[in-house]
Amino acid sequence: LMVWLRRTTHYLFIVVVAVNSTLLTINAGDYIFYTDWAWTSIVVFSISQSTMLVVGAIYYMLFTGVPGTATYYATIMTIYTWVAKGAWFALGYPYDFIAVPVWIPSAMLLDLTYWATRRNKHAAIIIGGTLVGLSLPLFNMINLLLVRDPLEMAFKYPRPTLPPYMTPIEPQVGKFYNSPVALGSGAGAVLSVPIAALGAKLNTWTYRWMAA
Numbered sequence: 452l453m454v455w456l457r458r459t460t461h462y463l464f465i466v467v468v469a470v471n472s473t474l475l476t477i478n479a480g481d482y483i484f485y486t487d488w489a490w491t492s493i494v495v496f497s498i499s500q501s502t503m504l505v506v507g508a509i510y511y512m513l514f515t516g517v518p519g520t521a522t523y524y525a526t527i528m529t530i531y532t533w534v535a536k537g538a539w540f541a542l543g544y545p546y547d548f549i550a551v552p553v554w555i556p557s558a559m560l561l562d563l564t565y566w567a568t569r570r571n572k573h574a575a576i577i578i579g580g581t582l583v584g585l586s587l588p589l590f591n592m593i594n595l596l597l598v599r600d601p602l603e604m605a606f607k608y609p610r611p612t613l614p615p616y617m618t619p620i621e622p623q624v625g626k627f628y629n630s631p632v633a634l635g636s637g638a639g640a641v642l643s644v645p646i647a648a649l650g651a652k653l654n655t656w657t658y659r660w661m662a663a
Contacts, residue, residue, distance in 0.1 A: 465511045465520070469527035472503055493595070497588040497635030498642060500552055504528075505583045505643045506650040508558050509575060513654040518566035525558035553590040557583045572651060580647035584639030588632045 508521035529551060536549040561579040568574035 462515075465524060466527055468507050468511075469524050470531050472507055472528055493588065493592065493631045494635040494638065496552075497591065497631075497639050500554070500591070501557070501584045501587040501639040501643050502646040504554050504557060504587070505561065505580050505647045506653075508561055508583075509579065509647045509650040510654050512562065512565055512575070513572060513651055516570060518562045518570070521558040521561045521565075522555060525554035528554050550594060553594045554587070556590050557587045560586055576647045576651055577644055580644040581640045583647075584641065584643035585636045587639060588635035592632045 504525060508524045511524050512518070512520040514520075532549070532551045536546075536551055539548050540546055560582040561575065564579035564582060565571070565575040568578070
C-alpha cells in the first residue's frame with residue numbers, strides 16, 4: 452500500500468508542481484517582468500522561466516523515464532496560465548493584460564534530447580538544459596511581438612498587486628544592453644544546465660525516499 456501511495460503521489464506532484472510553477476509565473480514573471488516590463492526586463496524573465504521550467508521538467512521526465520513527460524509538464528503550466536488569462540478577461544481587463552509564456556517548444560527540445568540520446572541522463576542535463584535556456588527567450592520574444600502594446604497595457608491597467616516602486620518605466624534601449632534576447636539566451640543556457648542537474652539530483656533523492 453505504501454509503495455502504491457508513494458508512486459501515485461509523485462505522479463500527482465507533476466500536476467501540483469506545474470500549477471505552483473504557473474502561480475509563480477503569474478505573480479512574479481507575468482505581471483511584472485513579462486507584460487509590464489517587456490522591453491526592459493525580458494532578460495530576468497528569460498532566466499527565471501528557463502530555470503523554473505527545466506528543473507521541474509527534467510525531474511519528472513527522469514522520474515517516469517518516458518520522453519514526452521517534460522512537454523506534458525509544460526502543457527499543464529500553459530493551460531493553467533490560459534485559465535488565469537481568461538479569469539482576468541472575465542473581470543473586465545483587456546485580452547492582452549496577461550501574455551501567456553511559451554514553455555512547450557523548449558520542453559519538447561528537452562524531450563527530444565532525452566529520446567535521441569537513448570535516455571541518457573547526462574545528455575539530457577547538458578544538451579537539453581542548454582537548449583531550453585537558448586530557445587525560451589526566442590519563443591517568448593515572438594510571443595511578445597503579438598501583444599498589442601505592452602507599455603500601454605502597463606500604464607492604462609496597473610496591476611492591483613503591484614507596489615508603487617515597481618511602476619513600469621519606459622525602456623532605455625542601448626543603455627543597459629542592446630540585445631535582450633541574446634543576453635537572455637546566453638545567461639539562460641549557462642544557468643539552466645546546473646539547475647537541470649539539480650532537478651536530476653532531486654529525482655535521485657525521490658527514489659531513495661520511495662525505496663525506504
